[in-house]
Amino acid sequence: xxxxxxxxxxxxxxxxxxxxxxxxxxxxxxxxxxxxxxxxxxxxxxxxxxxxxxxxxxxxxxxxxxxxxxxxxxxxxxxxxxxxxxxxxxxxxxxxxxxxxxxxxxxxxxxxxxxxxxxxxxxxxxxxxxxxxxxxxxxxxxxxxxxxxxxxxxxxxxxxxxxxxxxxxxxxxxxxxxxxxxxxxxxxxxxxxxxxxxxxxxxxxxxxxxxxxxxxxxxxxxxxxxxxxxxxxxxxxxxxxxxxxxxxxxxxxxxxxxxxxxxxxxxxxxxxxxxxxxxxxxxxxxxxxxxxxxxxxxxxxxxxxxxxxxxxxxxxxxxxxxxxxxxxxxxxxxxxxxxxxxxxxxxxxxxxxxxxxxxxxxxxxxxxxxxxxxxxxxxxxxxxxxxxxxxxxxxxxxxxxxxxxxxxxxxxxxxxxxxxxxxxxxxxxxxxx
Numbered sequence: 001x002x003x004x005x006x007x008x009x010x011x012x013x014x015x016x017x018x019x020x021x022x023x024x025x026x027x028x029x030x031x032x033x034x035x036x037x038x039x040x041x042x043x044x045x046x047x048x049x050x051x052x053x054x055x056x057x058x059x060x061x062x063x064x065x066x067x068x069x070x071x072x073x074x075x076x077x078x079x080x081x082x083x084x085x086x087x088x089x090x091x092x093x094x095x096x097x098x099x100x101x102x103x104x105x106x107x108x109x110x111x112x113x114x115x116x117x118x119x120x121x122x123x124x125x126x127x128x129x130x131x132x133x134x135x136x137x138x139x140x141x142x143x144x145x146x147x148x149x150x151x152x153x154x155x156x157x158x159x160x161x162x163x164x165x166x167x168x169x170x171x172x173x174x175x176x177x178x179x180x181x182x183x184x185x186x187x188x189x190x191x192x193x194x195x196x197x198x199x200x201x202x203x204x205x206x207x208x209x210x211x212x213x214x215x216x217x218x219x220x221x222x223x224x225x226x227x228x229x230x231x232x233x234x235x236x237x238x239x240x241x242x243x244x245x246x247x248x249x250x251x252x253x254x255x256x257x258x259x260x261x262x263x264x265x266x267x268x269x270x271x272x273x274x275x276x277x278x279x280x281x282x283x284x285x286x287x288x289x290x291x292x293x294x295x296x297x298x299x300x301x302x303x304x305x306x307x308x309x310x311x312x313x314x315x316x317x318x319x320x321x322x323x324x325x326x327x328x329x330x331x332x333x334x335x336x337x338x339x340x341x342x343x344x345x346x347x348x349x350x351x352x353x354x355x356x357x358x359x360x361x362x363x364x365x366x367x368x369x370x371x372x373x374x375x376x377x378x379x380x381x382x383x384x385x386x387x388x389x390x391x392x393x394x395x396x397x398x399x400x401x402x403x404x405x406x407x408x409x410x411x412x413x414x415x416x417x418x419x420x421x422x423x424x425x426x427x428x429x430x431x432x433x
Contacts, residue, residue, distance in 0.1 A: 156210070
């Protein structure tokens with residue numbers, strides 16, 4: 001049974017949120033505060049919101065006009081929208097919900113390393129991730145697999161059934177990238193024991209899932225002429241031809257027991273510990289199974305895990321670290337750092353993961369000596385622009401009972417305010433969540 005000290009509000013803000021924002025009120029009931037965020041929608045972030053229509057229009061114009069470096073409309077759209085996403089993280093009244101958005105965006109990675117995705121990357125967050133972070137997992141899977149960003153990133157827009165009308169006439173072939181990553185990284189994982197034949201089967205099932213860029217409306221389109229005809233066998237189950245076969249196959253994968261186990265492991269690893277306890281994984285897995293993959297129920301179960309209220313051991317990623325620092329100082333808009341540039345310099349450029357498995361989620365992946373020194377160097381530079389504020393007061397607001405006496409004493413003995421702020425931002429307790 002958890003007691004009042006186990007669920008202190010600062011811990012809730014750090015472990016499950018984005019860090020306390022200056023002197024924002026502490027929740028009287030941390031668990032109720034977290035659970036309440038699962039039932040509220042997102043506040044507006046940018047007007048107009050990112051959309052597939054606008055992103056594909058910009059992509060089309062870039063293809064036609066072949067702009068010079070720095071003049072891409074898709075890139076300009078992304079920069080403005082990404083900056084708005086990060087600004088939203090500074091002020092959101094629902095930081096736990098925002099963390100869930102970040103988690104699922106990384107789970108279903110789309111990366112700007114595939115340049116075609118640039119204009120629709122933030123639309124992917126807006127349309128495929130945000131609406132589904134507390135809903136059925138199957139609905140998120142369907143939204144993700146139909147989204148142009150994912151269809152371009154993993155080449156399904158170019159996948160053609162060999163026996164389809166287009167395949168036979170133009171000698172075009174199958175692309176298995178989306179099918180492989182959908183099974184390995186997004187749903188059942190290798191825990192399911194699927195084979196290469198199953199990957200090929202899912203690739204055939206998903207032929208015809210493509211994108212309309214030229215005409216209107218722009219976005220997802222099912223193209224019967226490129227779809228592989230006939231029924232297909234996937235992991236011992238038969239699925240019909242046509243778009244409905246793809247929908248049924250994805251629902252099957254999303255509800256598979258191995259998917260529940262895989263998602264539970266990732267959720268507990270992200271929010272609780274790098275090496276999650278087997279009992280915690282089983283708890284979240286059971287909730288997913290019993291609720292037919294309800295992600296809101298799984299998130300609610302996470303905050304009720306006793307282990308989630310033990311001392312923080314997770315290392316903040318660069319984006320989490322920078323956002324927490326700017327929130328703690330609550331700087332006015334004109335005095336904030338270029339967060340896009342900073343998180344890129346610290347090794348986690350926004351929506352530019354090096355591979356489809358996304359950014360890593362363990363301390364060992366972010367704590368190499370060079371990476372730690374980059375954080376300290378940035379902290380020192382950032383501390384130099386904070387002015388005549390009381391660093392001890394800021395540290396107390398940001399960390400509360402998490403602030404170690406040794407860190408507090410070192411800050412009090414520091415030779416300058418800048419040094420004291422650097423000590424706070426570089427401290428182990430500020431680096432962790």
